[in-house]
Amino acid sequence: MNKNIIYLLVLFMAGSGLAAHADQQHEKDSRSMFGFESSQTTEQQYATAIAKALKSFSPGLKADSIKPIAAPQFYEVTIGTEVIYISEDGRYMLQGDLVDIERRVNLTEIVRGAGRLKLIADLDETTMIVFAPEEVKHTVTVFTDIDCPYCRKLHDEMAAYNKLGISIRYLAYPRAGVGSKAYDKIVAAWCSKDPKAAMTLAKAGKEIKKEIEDCNDPVREHMDLVRVLGVTGTPALIFEDGTLVPGYIPAQRLITMLEEKKQQ
Numbered sequence: 001m002n003k004n005i006i007y008l009l010v011l012f013m014a015g016s017g018l019a020a021h022a023d024q025q026h027e028k029d030s031r032s033m034f035g036f037e038s039s040q041t042t043e044q045q046y047a048t049a050i051a052k053a054l055k056s057f058s059p060g061l062k063a064d065s066i067k068p069i070a071a072p073q074f075y076e077v078t079i080g081t082e083v084i085y086i087s088e089d090g091r092y093m094l095q096g097d098l099v100d101i102e103r104r105v106n107l108t109e110i111v112r113g114a115g116r117l118k119l120i121a122d123l124d125e126t127t128m129i130v131f132a133p134e135e136v137k138h139t140v141t142v143f144t145d146i147d148c149p150y151c152r153k154l155h156d157e158m159a160a161y162n163k164l165g166i167s168i169r170y171l172a173y174p175r176a177g178v179g180s181k182a183y184d185k186i187v188a189a190w191c192s193k194d195p196k197a198a199m200t201l202a203k204a205g206k207e208i209k210k211e212i213e214d215c216n217d218p219v220r221e222h223m224d225l226v227r228v229l230g231v232t233g234t235p236a237l238i239f240e241d242g243t244l245v246p247g248y249i250p251a252q253r254l255i256t257m258l259e260e261k262k263q264q
Helices: 005-014 028-033 042-058 106-119 150-158 158-163 183-188 195-203 219-229 251-263
Strands: 074-079 082-087 129-131 138-143 166-172 234-238 245-247
Touching: 074 106, 074 219, 106 129, 106 219, 106 245, 129 158, 129 195, 138 150, 138 251, 150 158, 150 195, 158 166, 166 183, 166 219, 183 195, 183 219, 183 251
Parallel strands: 138 166
Antiparallel strands: 074 082, 129 166, 138 234, 234 245
């Protein structure tokens, strides 16, 4: 396990009294994680409880050392979709994921997801190429590249996604960058009189041309979001709760994942 994660887990268990209340709000989880709230609990009791919690989290995980740290309370700081933890005196910083062991919940990823949703919500949907069914049950926003093999595989299943009630909203991410052939192709799709048809042709390997010369395409705007959202490749799927999932997902698997998210 990553050392940063172990470090955060130790801090979390030491500060929250082992997350005794599973229904605590995220804000309280974050606050109690970094504060040593009970002066009556001995270090040995902490160590025993932490070791037990780590074992429940991963049976084969055994700590070599468990001890308190000399650090004040930490605060959660969000910068776009990035999350860091800064001590109240501004001296210490932690980077990594804060995990609620008892609930198996990545609290940091929840914050990142909220940040992604806000950025996506700020986009005008008219700047996207949308393939939607008559009855939309779920919406997935996808960063796509014309020449990406798995982007093409995803597009080949568009009818299957739509049949299951999944709306696919495309954002542009030509990975080769501005001025590349991939960039020109995706601009041509957005600047077509029928962007959906042009996208389908391009994904099939057909040549398409820019039909609207004075087109104010959103490709660069979409590309600017890539780094901020944490996207590193294509296709990159963003679910309705802000979860970022890299790679192609078959239609049946995707609807299962979306339904599970909905029930959480």
